[in-house]
Amino acid sequence: SFVSLRQRILSAVQKNATRGDPRSVIRAIDQFCSQKEWAMNVGNEKGCILDSVVSEVNPATVLELGTYCGYSTVRIASLLPPYAKFITLEFNPDFAAVARQVIAWAGLEDKVKIKPCLVEGASSDWIPKIKEQFGIKTFDLVFLDHWKEHYLSDTKLMEECGLLRKGSVLLADNVICPGAPDYVEYVRSSPRYKSHYFRSHLEYTKAEENLWYLGIIE
Numbered sequence: 001s002f003v004s005l006r007q008r009i010l011s012a013v014q015k016n017a018t019r020g021d022p023r024s025v026i027r028a029i030d031q032f033c034s035q036k037e038w039a040m041n042v043g044n045e046k047g048c049i050l051d052s053v054v055s056e057v058n059p060a061t062v063l064e065l066g067t068y069c070g071y072s073t074v075r076i077a078s079l080l081p082p083y084a085k086f087i088t089l090e091f092n093p094d095f096a097a098v099a100r101q102v103i104a105w106a107g108l109e110d111k112v113k114i115k116p117c118l119v120e121g122a123s124s125d126w127i128p129k130i131k132e133q134f135g136i137k138t139f140d141l142v143f144l145d146h147w148k149e150h151y152l153s154d155t156k157l158m159e160e161c162g163l164l165r166k167g168s169v170l171l172a173d174n175v176i177c178p179g180a181p182d183y184v185e186y187v188r189s190s191p192r193y194k195s196h197y198f199r200s201h202l203e204y205t206k207a208e209e210n211l212w213y214l215g216i217i218e
């Protein structure tokens with residue numbers, strides 16, 4: 001029967017990565033996606049930038065929008081202190097199911113709360129509930145990697161829900177490819193954000209891409 005790409009990624013992890021070893025899980029996915037089939041994981045080049053931002057922010061609370069197969073979830077979780085609270089939102093139940101198994105293989109399941117949002121646009125449902133559901137006041141770091149159409153609306157929603165504070169850092173993938181021009185325009189013209197972009201490439205390709213780093217200053 002047909003095996004989906006996400007299942008092939010999970011099989012590559014279970015075949016080639018060592019249980020309990022997050023770095024081997026990351027390596028297995030990157031090898032599969034660079035040698036066998038492209039997939040929309042953030043990849044190793046942008047992943048190293050993500051690692052450096054996580055290490056620098058050293059966040060006690062993290063929100064990831066867009067889990068997919070859990071690649072960046074594993075990268076982030078493996079750098080967090082044990083007391084950190086990490087929530088990742090995924091609206092696609094099939095992606096969430098694979099991500100749970102990838103995160104479990106890496107031995108990080110007790111560090112990551114995956115809330116499956118079972119319908120499109122569900123991050124807009126979940127964001128207003130995060131404070132009460134998880135006892136989180138504000139996020140030190142948010143990684144936006146879900147859907148370009150929701151970057152701006154979800155960022156505004158997080159502001160309105162008081163989930164961002166002075167010093168919170170937002171890191172956004174794919175602002176060039178597929179692209180989130182309204183988001184870039186909003187944060188660049190807002191006095192509230194200090195923005196900076198890291199030059200990089202679309203995962204597993206040579207296409208130009210940037211990771212956008214936003215520090216909230218007000």
Ligand SMILES: Cc1cc(C(=O)N2CCN(C)CC2)sc1-c1cc(O)c2nc[nH]c(=O)c2c1
Nearest residue numbers: 038040041042066145146147173174177178205
């Ligand atoms: C699906 C897709 C196709 C892309 C592309 O330009 N392609 C040309 C080059 N070939 C090789 C691959 C395909 S880029 C991209 C993509 C990449 C991410 O990192 C994403 N992150 C979060 N959410 C997304 O929807 C998301 C989509």
Ligand SMILES: [Mg+2]
Nearest residue numbers: 042145173174
């Ligand atoms: Mg992405």
